[in-house]
Amino acid sequence: MKIVRLPKELQKLALQVRQSGRTIGLVPTMGFLHAGHLSLIDEAKKRADFVIVSVFVNPVQFGPNEDLDKYPRDFEHDRALCEEHGADVIFAPAPGDMYAADRSVWVEETQLSRGMCGALRPGHFRGVCTVVAKLFNLAQPNVAVFGQKDAQQAQVIRRMVRDLDFPVEIVTAPLVRDADGVALSSRNKYLTPAERERARVLSRSLMAAARGELDCDGLRKAIEAESDKVDYVVWFDADTLEAPGPDTKCILAAAAAYFGRTRLIDNILIQVKK
Ligand code: PAF
Numbered sequence: 578m579k580i581v582r583l584p585k586e587l588q589k590l591a592l593q594v595r596q597s598g599r600t601i602g603l604v605p606t607m608g609f610l611h612a613g614h615l616s617l618i619d620e621a622k623k624r625a626d627f628v629i630v631s632v633f634v635n636p637v638q639f640g641p642n643e644d645l646d647k648y649p650r651d652f653e654h655d656r657a658l659c660e661e662h663g664a665d666v667i668f669a670p671a672p673g674d675m676y677a678a679d680r681s682v683w684v685e686e687t688q689l690s691r692g693m694c695g696a697l698r699p700g701h702f703r704g705v706c707t708v709v710a711k712l713f714n715l716a717q718p719n720v721a722v723f724g725q726k727d728a729q730q731a732q733v734i735r736r737m738v739r740d741l742d743f744p745v746e747i748v749t750a751p752l753v754r755d756a757d758g759v760a761l762s763s764r765n766k767y768l769t770p771a772e773r774e775r776a777r778v779l780s781r782s783l784m785a786a787a788r789g790e791l792d793c794d795g796l797r798k799a800i801e802a803e804s805d806k807v808d809y810v811v812w813f814d815a816d817t818l819e820a821p822g823p824d825t826k827c828i829l830a831a832a833a834a835y836f837g838r839t840r841l842i843d844n845i846l847i848q849v850k851k
Contacts, residue, residue, distance in 0.1 A: 578660045580667050584675060584715050587668050591629070591717035599626035603718035603745075605709060608632040608669075609649040610658045613753040613761035617722040618662040620750045629716045630659050631668040633675065638704030649766050668716065675711065684710045684741070686733045689818050693729045694833060694842065697808050705730055706737050713743050720746040726753075726760050728829055728844045732818060752844070754780060760843045772836040778803035779832055779843040786830045787847050796830060804834035815846055825849055 581587045594601055602625030604617045610632075621628045632655050639645035652669065659667050683703050689695075690702035713721070723731045731749045738747055753761045758780035759773065768776060782799035785791045791799060793812035801807050814821045815829035831844035 600719040602628045603716045603721040604630045609763040629666045630664045635708040767839040775803045776836045783845040806835040808833035
């Protein structure tokens with residue numbers, strides 16, 4: 578497995594791989610890999626000949642009061658896991674090599690990114706779209722794999738790919754949970770044992786909603802009772818990220834809430850019975 582630090586070096590390597598007739602799978606991550614990320618790498622391995630995992634804590638998707646500096650990092654741990662899961666390359670650039678000091682171009686999705694995390698984290702999805710567009714240009718993937726855990730992000734990226742004609746297939750891999758139901762996230766590391774216990778309300782109540790035992794209001798009340806602050810609870814059409822209508826095939830029930838100082842997100846997809 579090769580470790581590439583420079584963007585132009587990755588692009589050169591990717592073009593050589595494509596010219597040799599092999600397909601490329603890209604798994605964009607911010608590192609501190611867990612089983613959820615590994616399932617994305619495994620999915621990319623099934624779908625492409627050559628797998629690139631990017632490990633880059635993207636500064637431009639963090640707001641001024643967010644956790645950029647304390648976002649967990651452990652490159653050696655990430656390197657070992659990527660190697661174990663058969664990645665061909667880790668791309669781990671320095672922020673200064675990814676972004677010129679006088680950069681002036683952004684990629685912005687303006688519809689699907691308005692609500693949910695986009696409403697509470699201004700500029701977040703602009704930062705995500707910009708780095709993902711750059712990663713697509715550098716890694717030249719045929720297929721890129723994202724996690725359903727970040728349901729809104731996956732939809733925003735699908736829209737970016739559609740509207741800007743990136744020749745990349747987007748695959749969304751299922752959300753992975755720990756044995757206690759908590760969705761895997763690098764930020765779970767911040768939780769105290771008591772906060773973690775309370776955080777179980779997210780998966781518990783989303784699953785109850787999927788069984789038809791809670792509506793959106795009931796979901797909000799259940800999460801409010803256990804969390805320190807609810808950012809949002811939504812019940813949306815999974816494709817449009819708007820209120821469901823007569824054509825809705827699948828509901829996205831999603832929530833973001835704080836446990837202590839840690840903000841967690843979780844969601845579940847509910848097929849609409851017709
Ligand atoms: O989901 C993430 O970890 C990040 O938002 C991504 C897609 C790697 C872009 O920095």
